[in-house]
Amino acid sequence: MSETERHRALLDQRSAALAARGLAERHLGARADFLVCAVGAEHYGFPIAATAAVMPGRPCTAVPGAPAALRGIVAHAGIIVSVIDLAHVLGLGRNGETVGQGHFLRLRVDGPPVALAVDRVIGLASVEAGAIEAPPLVDGRDGLGAEAVSGYAPAGSDRGGSVSDGFAIIDLQRLLRPFLS
Amino acid sequence: MSISIGNRILLGFAVITAILVALGLYATSQIGTVRETIDRIVSRDLMVLRQLDDLGNRARDLGVQRRNAVIAVLMRERGRSVKDEDYYAIWRRTAAATDTLFADLTRMSGEFRTQSISSDRAASWERLSGALRDTLQTYTVYRDRSDTQLKAVTAADFDAVETMNAEVSRLYEATVSGIDQTRSALDESIAAGQRGATGTYERSRLSIILTLIGAVALSLLVAWAITRAVVRPIEEVMTFVARIGTGDLTVRTAATGNDEIGRLGTTLNAMVDNLADLARTNRSSTADLNAAAAQIRASAQEQAASVEEQFAAVQQTAATVDEITHSGAQISKRASDVIATAQASAQNAKAGLRAASDTAKAMDAIREQGEAVAGNIVALSEKTQAIGEIITTVNDVSERTHLLSLNAAIEAAAAGESGRSFAIVAAEMKLLADQAKGATVQVRSLLSEIQRGINSSVMLTEEAVKRAAAGKLRTDATVRTIEEMAARVEESVQTFQQIVASTNQQQLGIEQVMGALQNIRQASQQTAAGTREVEMASANLTELAQGLMTLAERYRL
Incomplete structure (x- = not known):
């Protein structure tokens, strides 16, 4: 495989993607945009209006007496931001594994500024409102750590085309309730 | 028994020498006793003999003086002149000396009888004393008669003198013979003295011989003791040496004292x-x-x-x-x-x-x-x-x-x-x-x-x-x-x-x-x-x- 052949294949793939986007946008209804993040093997989506910024992960200053999920505080754009480990909050139990790596997702919420530590912010997903499914219930109750999940976007529901896998939609109010109350 | 051998021998010689010295002294003393006895007998007998001879001479002097007085009376009777002498006085002196002699003899015979050395000699002295007394009695009669006769001579009683003369002469003879008998008794005493001296000598000789035998026995004892003290250890040592000579080197002599044998034993x-x-x-x-x-x-x-x-x-x-x-x-x-x-x-x-x-x-x-x-x-x-x-x-x-x-x-x-x-x-x-x-x-x-x-x-x-x-x-x-x-x-x-x-x-x-x-x-x-x-x-x-x-x-x- 020569260099020119590979370059040509990349350009062709890109052209096809651009062409498909323009075609889909014409007959689309109401949509919701979500910022999709990866935590371990799981993907979670946040409403884009609730996000303030994305920044590269870096070491945090630990706060004495803080809850286990609070990784620490960092300074960003002149303000102090509290960093909460999303994996810990969702009970995935991978706290400390990705310290100094990954991305911080700063949220746009009432109260003190808060950022969530995730493995990677994958991209922007634009999902039709009708494609969003209700969260699965186990024995009539929410699953473990699922009390903050408000819905589930199945794979292929992204009309933008940049997020191929399905993801769980997080309700930030419910997620952050223990920390902001 | 730690006396050395030399000292033992010297001690033995000293004992024997002491025995010999004692024996000599004893013999000398016995000889002295014999000599003293003989001296005493001889001196006494000679003294008594001299006294008796003196007494005999006096008795004869008395007889001669009496005879001379009688002869003077007779001469005078016959008319011859005679030297006038006091016969009576002379006779009296002689008679007194004779009495003294008698008394001495009697006293001496008594003394000697009590001091005699043997019974034999005492008996002879007794006999001599008896003879002397008999002679003294005879002499006393003779002197009294002679005195009477000499008084008669002095009185010139011729008849009286004549009659008395025969009796007085007989008494005189008796007195002289009495003295002779006494002399012979003295001879017996001398013979007894000789026998006494001989006895003393015999006793001394016997005792000296016995002492000599004792000394010889003692010397033999001392010699035996020396032999026992000296020869026996030497014989033991000789036996020990003889066993060594036969090759027995296991034996040890027990003679280990301080004397010569002991030192010899230690050395051996x-x-x-x-x-x-x-x-x-x-x-x-x-x-x-x-x-x-x-x-x-x-x-x-x-x-x-x-x-x-x-x-x-x-x-x-x-x-x-x-x-x-x-x-x-x-x-x-x-x-x-x-x-x-x-x-x-x-x-x-x-x-x-x-x-x-x-x-x-x-x-x-x-x-x-x-x-x-x-x-x-x-x-x-x-x-x-x-x-x-x-x-x-x-x-x-x-x-x-x-x-x-x-x-x-x-x-x-x-x-x-x-x-x-x-x-x-x-x-x-x-x-x-x-x-x-x-x-x-x-x-x-x-x-x-x-x-x-x-x-x-x-x-x-x-x-x-x-x-x-x-x-x-x-x-x-x-x-x-x-x-x-x-x-x-x-x-x-x-x-x-x-x-x-x-x-x-x-x-x-x-x-x-x-x-x-x-x-x-x-x-x-x-x-x-x-x-x-x-x-x-x-x-x-x-x-x-x-x-x-x-x-x-x-x-x-």
């Missing part, structure tokens, strides 16, 4: 100890000598056997040397053949050496080229590393772009509808960033494949270089081996030449060896004779040692 004990040590040493030395003699004899016998073997070996050696002489000539011939072959081998080895040197040079060239290839590949690898770093930078840029596009999309969403077109640009930017990231991933995988190929090339090139070096080493080893082989062949040629020369010398030497073997044979015969003599001498020595052992066994330890 020490001497016996030394003798026992000497005998013990002598016995062990003799045993050693015996063992040594036996060893010498065994060695001599072994030597005789080995001399026999030696003799046989010399015979065999002579035969072998003959064979060596024959084989030596063959060795010389074969060695000459080997020399020719070895010289041909040396020529071949030089040709092989040249070929091996060429191979070594070719190997060196291969190795140098391989090293150059390896250097090029390493440079290539470094370039690949630089490309990897560039890819890392590009990846970083794409990641930043990814975040930047996400933030842009967030800002666009925040702007609402007016940010709609900006959101499209942001999505475009994100797409580019994702594609750049995928390209870097592909480049990175390609680079890792290239790196693997480079690494394997490097390893293969290094292997080739190593193999070339090993080939060079082996070729060098071959060269050295061939050189050594050539040198060895040269040495072999020289060695075989030396072998030929040595074989020739060996032939000469073997002839000398034959002569020497002849000498050895003669010497072996002489050695055999000498060994027999040594064996006989060692046998004699063994007998001698056994005799010494027997002598040493005499001493009991």
Whole structure:
């Protein structure tokens, strides 16, 4: 495989993607945009209006007496931001594994500024409102750590085309309730 | 009994001397007693004898004076003139002296009777005293009558004188005879005195003889004691010495005091100890000598056997040397053949050496080229590393772009509808960033494949270089081996030449060896004779040692 052949294949793939986007946008209804993040093997989506910024992960200053999920505080754009480990909050139990790596997702919420530590912010997903499914219930109750999940976007529901896998939609109010109350 | 022997003998002599001195003193005193007795008897008897003689003379004087008075009366009667003398007065004086004599005698006889030395003598003194009293009575009558007659003479009574004269004369005679009897009684007393003196002498002699016998017995006792004190220990010591003389060295004398015998015993004990040590040493030395003699004899016998073997070996050696002489000539011939072959081998080895040197040079060239290839590949690898770093930078840029596009999309969403077109640009930017990231991933995988190929090339090139070096080493080893082989062949040629020369010398030497073997044979015969003599001498020595052992066994330890 020569260099020119590979370059040509990349350009062709890109052209096809651009062409498909323009075609889909014409007959689309109401949509919701979500910022999709990866935590371990799981993907979670946040409403884009609730996000303030994305920044590269870096070491945090630990706060004495803080809850286990609070990784620490960092300074960003002149303000102090509290960093909460999303994996810990969702009970995935991978706290400390990705310290100094990954991305911080700063949220746009009432109260003190808060950022969530995730493995990677994958991209922007634009999902039709009708494609969003209700969260699965186990024995009539929410699953473990699922009390903050408000819905589930199945794979292929992204009309933008940049997020191929399905993801769980997080309700930030419910997620952050223990920390902001 | 710690008195020394000399003191014992001296004590014995002193005792005997004391006995002799006592005996002499006693004998002297006895002799003095005898002499005193005799003196006393002689002096008394002589005194009484003199008194009696005096008394007799007085009695006769009395008679003569009375007669003269009577004769004067008669003359006057006849008318003749006579010298007028007082006869009576003279007579009176004489009579008084006679009375005194009588009284003395009576007193002396009484005294002597009481002091007499024997009853015999006392009886003789008694008889003498009785005779004296009788004579005194007769004398008293005679004196009274004579007094009356002399008064009559004075009165010139002639008749009276005439009548009385016969009686007075008879009394006179009686008195004189009485005195003579007394004298004879005195003689008896003298004889009794002689007997008394003889008795005293006999007693003294008897007592001296008894004392002498006692002294002799005492001296014998002292001599026996000396013998017992001196001779018995000496006999014990002599018995002890006699046992030592028979060889019994286990005994020790008990005589160990402070006297001469004790010191002699102590010295003898020490001497016996030394003798026992000497005998013990002598016995062990003799045993050693015996063992040594036996060893010498065994060695001599072994030597005789080995001399026999030696003799046989010399015979065999002579035969072998003959064979060596024959084989030596063959060795010389074969060695000459080997020399020719070895010289041909040396020529071949030089040709092989040249070929091996060429191979070594070719190997060196291969190795140098391989090293150059390896250097090029390493440079290539470094370039690949630089490309990897560039890819890392590009990846970083794409990641930043990814975040930047996400933030842009967030800002666009925040702007609402007016940010709609900006959101499209942001999505475009994100797409580019994702594609750049995928390209870097592909480049990175390609680079890792290239790196693997480079690494394997490097390893293969290094292997080739190593193999070339090993080939060079082996070729060098071959060269050295061939050189050594050539040198060895040269040495072999020289060695075989030396072998030929040595074989020739060996032939000469073997002839000398034959002569020497002849000498050895003669010497072996002489050695055999000498060994027999040594064996006989060692046998004699063994007998001698056994005799010494027997002598040493005499001493009991």
